[in-house]
Amino acid sequence: MATYTPMQQRRDQRPEQPREAAREQPIQQMKPGKRSTPPVDIYENRDEIMLVADMPGTRREDLDVRFANDTLTVSATRLISPQGTPLVQELAATELLRSFLVPKGIDTANINAELKNGVMRVHLPKSEALKPRQITVNAG
């Protein structure tokens, strides 16, 4: 019997380091032009699976979320516009890319994403077949 796996990240795009490490080494994490994989959190409740990722400085038009071949792909571009003579530069233009295998039973037609306050949330609603339901017990 196959084990139910709510979300499985693509093996070739595992995160290089967790968030704490990324915060400690922002320069190495965000070299100009480097493609990096953003860390994510994945949550689940009765109705949906939700994927959360920090994407500060990314505008809505620079974020692309696609679903194809059972794979959810999130890509984003972050641009930096200097505002004078740079004294400290830890932020940099970067490309973010990460993919996940989406389990069966997700209502793929209604996957939606939002980008608010630099945090992206992708909502993957469960189909009725995947939602928990109470089993009626018949009297014997």
Add this chain to the structure above:
Amino acid sequence: MGINQMVQKVKSALSPHETPREPVAKDVQREGLSHRPVATPPVDAYESDDEWILRADVPGARPDNTTVWFDPREGLTVHVQPHPPLNGKDALFREYVPADWYYAVQLPDWLDGARAESSVANGVLTVRVPKQAHARTKSIPISFSN
């Protein structure tokens, strides 16, 4: 006015920094810090002719969960509490360590921290600190004589 009050008033006038301060919002925030993990956000800093600009990646920051304050002795401090409500969702997979964003920096004398302004957009905080009048870049007129 009693003699003790007069002495206290004179002391305050001579050394205002030694006067005990009333508790303010920032102190409350700092007490909260001792119980919460904090992380230092990556920042950019720029200098223009008229101001010094700080930009910090603080995803999850909104005006109501972000505090920016300036103290002449302690400099500029930023504190963001970005924890989102999850509406009963259980974590399946976590790579983020929940933490507040906290950043503090001393400002040089040539910056006027009392007139600093801040804004937040797309999870990026921008703080603009104007330069003191004497520190601003000025064009020096050149007179020609034959």
